[in-house]
Amino acid sequence: MSESLAIEAEKLGRIYKVRGAKKGEARELVALQDVDLEIGRGELFGLLGPNGAGKTTLIKILTTLLLPSSGRALVGGLDVVTQHGLVREQINMVSGGESSGYGLLTVRENLWMFAQFYGIDHATSYRRIDEMLEVVGLSDRRNTKISDLSTGLRQKMNIVRGFITDPQILFLDEPTLGLDVGAARDVRLFVRRWMERRDKTILLTTHYMVEADELCDRVAIIDRGRVLACDTPASLKRRLQRDAIFHIETSYLSSGSADGFAAIPGVSKVTHRHSDDRTAFEFLLKGEDVLAPVVARMTEKDAKILSLHKREPTLEDVFIDLVGRGLTDGENGHANGGH
Amino acid sequence: MQTAVTNAPTRPPFKRRVNLFWRTVFARSYPRLIGMQREKSWLFFEIVLPFMVACSYVFVYKAIGAPHDYIGFVVLGGAMSAFWLNMLWLMASQLYWEKQSGNLPLYIAAPNSMMAILLGMALGGMAATCVRAAVIVLAGSLLFGVTYATANLLPALAVFLLAMVALYGLGMLFASVFLLFGREAWHTSNLLQEPVYLVSGFYFPIKSLPVWIAAVASIVPLTLGLDAMRQLLFAGSGAIGFLPVSIEIAILAVLSVAFLLASKWALDYLEMLARKEGRITERRR
Numbered sequence A: 001m002s003e004s005l006a007i008e009a010e011k012l013g014r015i016y017k018v019r020g021a022k023k024g025e026a027r028e029l030v031a032l033q034d035v036d037l038e039i040g041r042g043e044l045f046g047l048l049g050p051n052g053a054g055k056t057t058l059i060k061i062l063t064t065l066l067l068p069s070s071g072r073a074l075v076g077g078l079d080v081v082t083q084h085g086l087v088r089e090q091i092n093m094v095s096g097g098e099s100s101g102y103g104l105l106t107v108r109e110n111l112w113m114f115a116q117f118y119g120i121d122h123a124t125s126y127r128r129i130d131e132m133l134e135v136v137g138l139s140d141r142r143n144t145k146i147s148d149l150s151t152g153l154r155q156k157m158n159i160v161r162g163f164i165t166d167p168q169i170l171f172l173d174e175p176t177l178g179l180d181v182g183a184a185r186d187v188r189l190f191v192r193r194w195m196e197r198r199d200k201t202i203l204l205t206t207h208y209m210v211e212a213d214e215l216c217d218r219v220a221i222i223d224r225g226r227v228l229a230c231d232t233p234a235s236l237k238r239r240l241q242r243d244a245i246f247h248i249e250t251s252y253l254s255s256g257s258a259d260g261f262a263a264i265p266g267v268s269k270v271t272h273r274h275s276d277d278r279t280a281f282e283f284l285l286k287g288e289d290v291l292a293p294v295v296a297r298m299t300e301k302d303a304k305i306l307s308l309h310k311r312e313p314t315l316e317d318v319f320i321d322l323v324g325r326g327l328t329d330g331e332n333g334h335a336n337g338g339h
Numbered sequence B: 001m002q003t004a005v006t007n008a009p010t011r012p013p014f015k016r017r018v019n020l021f022w023r024t025v026f027a028r029s030y031p032r033l034i035g036m037q038r039e040k041s042w043l044f045f046e047i048v049l050p051f052m053v054a055c056s057y058v059f060v061y062k063a064i065g066a067p068h069d070y071i072g073f074v075v076l077g078g079a080m081s082a083f084w085l086n087m088l089w090l091m092a093s094q095l096y097w098e099k100q101s102g103n104l105p106l107y108i109a110a111p112n113s114m115m116a117i118l119l120g121m122a123l124g125g126m127a128a129t130c131v132r133a134a135v136i137v138l139a140g141s142l143l144f145g146v147t148y149a150t151a152n153l154l155p156a157l158a159v160f161l162l163a164m165v166a167l168y169g170l171g172m173l174f175a176s177v178f179l180l181f182g183r184e185a186w187h188t189s190n191l192l193q194e195p196v197y198l199v200s201g202f203y204f205p206i207k208s209l210p211v212w213i214a215a216v217a218s219i220v221p222l223t224l225g226l227d228a229m230r231q232l233l234f235a236g237s238g239a240i241g242f243l244p245v246s247i248e249i250a251i252l253a254v255l256s257v258a259f260l261l262a263s264k265w266a267l268d269y270l271e272m273l274a275r276k277e278g279r280i281t282e283r284r285r
Helices: A055-062 A084-090 A107-116 A122-135 A151-163 A181-195 A209-215 A233-238 A255-263 A288-300 A315-323 B014-038 B042-063 B069-092 B094-101 B104-109 B114-144 B150-180 B183-199 B211-217 B221-233 B235-240 B245-277
Strands: A005-019 A026-040 A044-048 A070-075 A091-095 A169-173 A201-206 A218-223 A226-231 A244-251 A267-274 A278-285 A305-311 A334-337
Touching (some): A005 A055, A026 A055, A026 A201, A026 A226, A044 A055, A044 A209, A055 A070, A055 A091, A084 A091, A091 A151, A091 B104, A107 A122, A107 A151, A107 B014, A151 A181, A181 A201, A201 A209, A218 A233, A218 A315, A226 A233, A226 A315, A233 A315, A244 A288, A255 A267, A255 A278, A255 A288, A267 A315, A278 A288, A288 A305, B014 B114, B042 B114, B069 B094, B069 B114, B069 B150, B069 B183, B069 B221, B094 B104, B094 B150, B094 B183, B114 B150, B114 B245, B150 B183, B150 B221, B150 B245, B221 B245
Parallel strands (some): A044 A201, A044 A218, A169 A201
Antiparallel strands (some): A005 A026, A005 A070, A218 A226, A244 A278, A244 A305
């Protein structure tokens, strides 16, 4: 095998059989389809996609919790289906919002217990636990029962759990989910520091664009089980540098009125969100000259422009360009494809 | 894909596996050992209430003038019932809770053996169970004047240990089912609890049952284990034993080996099936 690759997936697919409401009724749900990935050793690789995109399914396959329906995957050069015992020696995983551990045990006792499942001796376990609790700012709670921890503190403990076994390859599935801004920043800093050591690999899934942009060496954008693009964040954003991105806030425009902007020639993509008394638009335009007809259309609709600014492309723009909608659309926003 | 799968072995070296096994056993027993100290309410629920159940049977036997050895049978059966409950709820069904709490995927994705996890659960749970059993035997013996054939204490202890190996082997076999099923398997445990009290003769000699029922019930290791211990510990009870003690020991030995091998196979097979069907991380069942 190539020594430089930590994770490889070839035509990886997974289909779930979903039971219907009626007895005997079943349908198939394609969670992953023909996924090809190559992640190098020492790389912090991000999987970016909305809920239900297939990120967690891919992680479950790579962490040997789920068998693929098609294709194959290697982790550390080992087949996740036939050599799962050896794969498990090299990996660990942390999921956002997980509730693992036993409430009766303290933070330190829980972490020690999980370290034992990897065969780490007591002295090394306690040394690493104390060091890492210090790093994440949890050392003053080391003797607190985990049933008494807040969600954020518990997630910090989970993150330490993933790192104390010093795995070669670490899977972080939405690790900052549910954390406040400060705690999420601490976690990102901690992940970055850990990656400064050679040969450690992290596969991070997230639907926070900033997290992917700030942390990852490379990012794959995944939607509906397919990888749509894979490159460095900078290269992905360069795809859009020919375009002009404008953020415009107007007085409230109904969804029906707001949907019409996609038809204007030169508008590549447009998304909008409503708040109480205003509507916020994100326009991806073929050029700055397209702005004039957009503003004219707003004036026609009696929308008062409250603010307008041009900005640099972000990963979210790349995502919208590729997928045709924003990461959180479906919950509180709409997107329209252009031409 | 650029590369081919390595020809590495499919399992880590033996020494590493042994080390990992015992570390896992100790670590997984730890929450239960600590839990005994941190939540002492179990002393009431796990000791006083079961002891009251045993007492009620004692008074029934006293009321009908049954031979005095029957009181000893009840005390011993009451003590052994604790191990049945421990196996059923703190081992066989425990993976259901581990799945619900999110620990199961972490157990599976770690390099440890699931048998070590289950053994750890069993040993941790046995600490409290042994206290419960000892209190029932001691208090019952003192209150009701039960006497034992002291010369046979060591053979009885050996039978007890053999029955435990077979019982917890059966527990591992049950537990493997929980990898695949959730609440359905939970109902099965519920269903098994009370009937086994009856057919395994916790409060009466199983020779009182029709032979075919006693024979089928012998698949539960406590049935023959309890019968053999009664024959050894109560001098006058040889006549009401279901089978000769030597045969019961032989059957228990066979059950021990069979259940342990079957549980190893079942854990591996059902884990693979659960990975295939996506059941390991599924919490809605």
